[in-house]
Amino acid sequence: MNRTLFQFFWRALRPYGWFALLGMLLTIPVGALDAAIAAFLRPCIDGAIARQNIAFAANVPLLIVLFTSVQGVCIYFSSYLNAWVGNRITFDTKKQLIRRLLFRSSAYFDGTDSGQVLLRFSTDASTACSGFILNARFFLTRLFSSLSLVIVLLYNSWWLASIAVAFVAIAFYPLRFVRRKMKNLVGINQTSGAAETVFCNECCVGNRTVAAYNLQGQLEKQHGELMGKMFRLSLRMARHSSWPSPAMHLIVSVGLAGVLGLGSYLVTAGLMSSGSFVAFVAALLLLYTPIKGIGANVAALQGSLLAAERVCEILQCPQQQPATDPQPLALRKGIEFRDVHFSYGPDRAVLRGVALSVAAGEKIGIVGHSGCGKSTLIHLLLRLYDVSAGTIAIDGRDIRQIPIGDLRQSIAIVFQDNFLFSGTLRGNILLGNPRASESELGAAVEAALLGEFVQTLPNGLDTEVGERGVLLSGGQRQRVAIARAILKNAPIIVLDEATSALDIQSEAIVRRALDNLTRDRTVFIVAHRISAVANADRILVLRDGRVAESGSHSELLATANGIYASLHGRPGEIGDQCAPTPRVH
Ligand SMILES: Nc1ncnc2c1ncn2[C@@H]1O[C@H](COP(=O)(O)OP(=O)(O)OP(=O)(O)O)[C@@H](O)[C@H]1O
Ligand SMILES: [Mg+2]
Numbered sequence: 001m002n003r004t005l006f007q008f009f010w011r012a013l014r015p016y017g018w019f020a021l022l023g024m025l026l027t028i029p030v031g032a033l034d035a036a037i038a039a040f041l042r043p044c045i046d047g048a049i050a051r052q053n054i055a056f057a058a059n060v061p062l063l064i065v066l067f068t069s070v071q072g073v074c075i076y077f078s079s080y081l082n083a084w085v086g087n088r089i090t091f092d093t094k095k096q097l098i099r100r101l102l103f104r105s106s107a108y109f110d111g112t113d114s115g116q117v118l119l120r121f122s123t124d125a126s127t128a129c130s131g132f133i134l135n136a137r138f139f140l141t142r143l144f145s146s147l148s149l150v151i152v153l154l155y156n157s158w159w160l161a162s163i164a165v166a167f168v169a170i171a172f173y174p175l176r177f178v179r180r181k182m183k184n185l186v187g188i189n190q191t192s193g194a195a196e197t198v199f200c201n202e203c204c205v206g207n208r209t210v211a212a213y214n215l216q217g218q219l220e221k222q223h224g225e226l227m228g229k230m231f232r233l234s235l236r237m238a239r240h241s242s243w244p245s246p247a248m249h250l251i252v253s254v255g256l257a258g259v260l261g262l263g264s265y266l267v268t269a270g271l272m273s274s275g276s277f278v279a280f281v282a283a284l285l286l287l288y289t290p291i292k293g294i295g296a297n298v299a300a301l302q303g304s305l306l307a308a309e310r311v312c313e314i315l316q317c318p319q320q321q322p323a324t325d326p327q328p329l330a331l332r333k334g335i336e337f338r339d340v341h342f343s344y345g346p347d348r349a350v351l352r353g354v355a356l357s358v359a360a361g362e363k364i365g366i367v368g369h370s371g372c373g374k375s376t377l378i379h380l381l382l383r384l385y386d387v388s389a390g391t392i393a394i395d396g397r398d399i400r401q402i403p404i405g406d407l408r409q410s411i412a413i414v415f416q417d418n419f420l421f422s423g424t425l426r427g428n429i430l431l432g433n434p435r436a437s438e439s440e441l442g443a444a445v446e447a448a449l450l451g452e453f454v455q456t457l458p459n460g461l462d463t464e465v466g467e468r469g470v471l472l473s474g475g476q477r478q479r480v481a482i483a484r485a486i487l488k489n490a491p492i493i494v495l496d497e498a499t500s501a502l503d504i505q506s507e508a509i510v511r512r513a514l515d516n517l518t519r520d521r522t523v524f525i526v527a528h529r530i531s532a533v534a535n536a537d538r539i540l541v542l543r544d545g546r547v548a549e550s551g552s553h554s555e556l557l558a559t560a561n562g563i564y565a566s567l568h569g570r571p572g573e574i575g576d577q578c579a580p581t582p583r584v585h
Contacts, residue, residue: 013089078137192229337392340380358524381494492523549564
């Protein structure tokens with residue numbers, strides 16, 4: 001065990017130190033009492049049976065029952081205490097891991113599949129903690145059992161014992177070959193297990209696409225290939241892990257046969273009592289079981305240590321400080337993008353020097369071709385990703401210097417694809433402000449045009465929305481997200497295609513509701529439909545990662561050969577189709 005792992009277990013076990021110690025100390029009598037039966041055979045045979053001492057003979061079985069009862073009680077308490085400690089440290093570790101997961105950057109989730117995340121954040125914690133404690137208990141019990149049986153062997157004949165122990169030591173040798181090989185295979189097996197989890201998850205989440213495109217056969221084939229790979233891997237693992245056990249068995253049997261032969265000779269030659277010989281053989285046979293178990297334990301402990309290594313990797317990653325009671329910023333001057341560059345990875349530059357100054361209270365519309373980086377610009381403002389170069393500043397302060405909780409508390413966003421948690425409509429809207437009163441909630445529901453819909457539901461706002469909100473339509477999900485943003489009451493509002501899933505009529509009404517929401521706020525409206533941005537104080541056109549045009553709706557339409565105008569056809573037509581909606585004040 002390296003230093004990092006030692007520190008991990010030390011920190012995890014420290015709060016429960018006494019219980020952990022007691023649980024482990026109890027393994028001593030549990031293991032040591034295994035030798036009681038073998039130890040009593042010699043006095044029983046030599047003293048009682050050979051010398052016809054019936055009273056002593058009657059006491060020996062009673063003593064065996066007594067010791068076995070004590071062992072049973074110790075086993076119970078040792079199992080209970082170790083299960084308690086194992087589960088405690090598992091839950092503590094899971095709490096730390098989930099905090100790391102919640103504060104992971106978007107880039108982490110972009111680059112890691114969900115199966116790996118599930119494996120690391122759920123299974124690994126149990127394997128590392130409960131698994132370690134369980135296997136440590138078995139290991140220690142078997143170790144003390146082996147030691148006590150070796151003492152019985154030595155007591156009855158030290159030189160026969162030396163031969164037997166030498167054979168047992170040789171029997172362990174095959175495990176050396178297996179260990180390293182298994183380490184690699186276990187790693188590959190876990191990756192395949194994670195791929196299977198991702199596959200099943202995608203079958204569930206994407207069930208409509210599967211049905212609509214008749215993908216069942218193709219997916220079954222893919223699954224079959226994955227299973228085939230896992231089957232071959234399992235066989236490889238079985239090939240490597242199956243041979244040490246019979247090899248150990250063979251080596252121990254050769255030792256046992258030799259010892260039996262030698263022991264028989266010693267008894268017949270009068271150099272060893274028959275009681276000693278019987279006790280010796282019994283101890284040797286009993287020794288075989290824990291010794292065999294120790295091999296399996298070492299492998300399982302190794303699995304736990306590997307899982308603990310992976311857990312440590314996550315725990316050692318630098319973490320954003322969790323925000324306690326984040327407060328929105330009082331936006332006074334404005335927001336500035338200074339020569340902002342960004343790429344998602346090497347050779348994937350999306351923004352190439354965006355320069356933009358937004359005054360407090362200004363409404364900015366952002367348009368541009370699909371994929372030109374509009375959402376990316378918003379993600380940078382939220383610090384879902386950090387700029388590759390340049391600065392984004394709020395009131396002259398670099399957003400990287402602002403506590404991230406306060407920054408995000410200052411921005412209410414309606415995403416392009418809004419995520420709803422399983423639970424009720426009420427729960428999902430209140431995420432915007434868990435402390436909102438019932439009347440504030442009602443006002444937000446009305447403002448987001450959800451009121452009529454909610455009234456048609458038998459359980460109203462307490463209706464379940466299903467996993468990811470699947471029980472709602474796209475437009476309803478979008479309005480839930482709008483209500484959530486309204487409740488947040490933040491100084492900066494970001495609408496990234498916030499009304500794209502609404503019909504034209506509903507969009508016009510929601511837009512008026514949004515006009516109310518956005519009054520006196522600093523607003524970014526990302527949209528494809530000109531009607532959504534036409535009311536903005538200023539509209540930016542993004543192209544080639546830069547701001548290519550900037551101005552009001554009418555200014556941009558009037559620009560000869562302008563991108564804004566050309567994006568949507570001839571200026572005259574756009575003006576007719578997309579006249580700014582009157583503002584509601
Ligand atoms: N997480 C990501 N990892 C890698 N590349 C990404 C990621 N998200 C977006 N991109 C790429 O960055 C570019 C800009 O994406 P972005 O979502 O900002 O576009 P957009 O202007 O909002 O488009 P749309 O109008 O279709 O919403 C696209 O080429 C896209 O493929
Ligand atoms: Mg987008």
